[in-house]
Amino acid sequence: MKNNDLKHKIQRGLYNYFLFFTLVAFLVSCTTMLFVSVMANTLNIELTKDNMEASAKLTFLNVIVLSVLFFIIDTVRRKLTTEKITKQIADAAKKIVQGDFSVRISTVNNLSADEKFNEIIDCFNKMAEELAGVETLRTDFVANVSHEMKTPLAIMQNYGTLLQAPGLSEEKRMEYAKGVADGSRRLADMMTNILKLNRLEKQQIYPKTEEYDLGEQLCNCLLNYERVWEDKNIEIETDIADDVKVNTDEELLFLVWNNLFSNAFKFTPKGGKVAVELKATEQYVVVKVKDNGCGISPEVGAHIFEKFYQGDTSHATQGNGLGLALVKRVVDILQGELGVESSLGKGSTFVVKFWRI
Ligand code: ADP
Secondary structure: OHHHHHHHHHHHHHHHHHHHHHHHHHHHHHHHHHHHHHHHHHOOOOOOHHHHHHHHHHHHHHHHHHHHHHHHHHHHHHHHHHHHHHHHHHHHHHHHHOOOOOOOOOOOOOOOOOHHHHHHHHHHHHHHHHHHHHHHHHHHHHHHHHHHHHHHHHHHHHHHHHHOOOOOOHHHHHHHHHHHHHHHHHHHHHHHHHHHHHHHHOOOOOOOOEEEEHHHHHHHHHHOOHHHHHHOOOEEEEEEOOOOEEEEOHHHHHHHHHHHHHHHHHOOOOOOEEEEEEEEOOOEEEEEEEEOOOOOOHHHHOOOOOOOOOOOHHHHHHOOOOHHHHHHHHHHHOOOEEEEEEEOOOEEEEEEEEEOO
16 A cells, blocks of 8 residues: 555656656747847857757756756645645544544644635534534433433332232332333333424424414413412413414424423422413514522523423423423524523523514
8 A cells, every 4th residue: 555655656756747847848948949049140150060969958958957956846845835734634534534523723824825725724623623513412412311211211120120029009009000100101201302302403394384373372281281280289370462373383382382381380389370471563472481480590591401401300300301402492493582581499481482474
């Protein structure tokens, strides 16, 4: 391989030199002949075979010396301005191919180097940065999914072992069976959310626009939580504008309300309050889901839309940290805006705004 490389290099060098040499020889010969003939004419010198032969030899020697000299200068110049940089780029690209996304190339300050090299280097560095980000996301995602799967699996295993004990009372049997059922439901919920998020991220779901009554959808979705608010004795306050027709994807928006309501009820203690508000103008609608629960600190708030992030671990078993990531993704797809106002211990308000048409 190395021998082949060397052979190839020598061949390329000779090819370049002869190309250069022929061009220079041709130019120098033409100029010299012109010069000699003009001089002979003006000075009335007769051109004999001898003096022609001597000057031809001298010219030939000159051409060879000059062309070799230029060739060397040009090779060194190319080595410094082009080959060094292209080698750096090629080496860095090889590292990327091998999976090392930490590689970066420093920009060239060499005045004689082509400015385009810096453009290529900039693009290359950005590409490496993006690839490194995607790789981190991928590995984090796999780590998170495995971690999230372990807990319910361990719980189900425990309950399964307990269920095998002979002579269990009916009450215990029911309790352990419920444990297995809860664990499997949690796993199934997580898988459903991962699949939804995956489809949304790959943009396999495109908004299906249809006209429907947004207030009605909010009320129906809220009613799904009737048992929860009754159990926790949570007060419900609604301020939902009538007859707000929107032209958007009903199924996708259902995901948003469902996750926001489920969080509001989850993070609001017994005897608390959850309020839902819908306001609309000709152009846009604003939905607010407000609770007076535990609230979110600024440190937690900075991460709540990240996949698998759970700020409040006391409710960790009731979720998997994917809800708000889904909400954010849907709002982005619908080109809406999502905001949250919250203060620790006082409650949170999630605000969703999107265009009506
Ligand atoms: P999960 O609810 O499964 O933990 P989410 O993605 O829905 O996951 O929420 C992420 C985190 O955001 C929660 O763990 C919690 O810390 C915080 N959070 C979301 N909604 C509320 C809320 N209404 N009140 C307080 N904290 C909230």
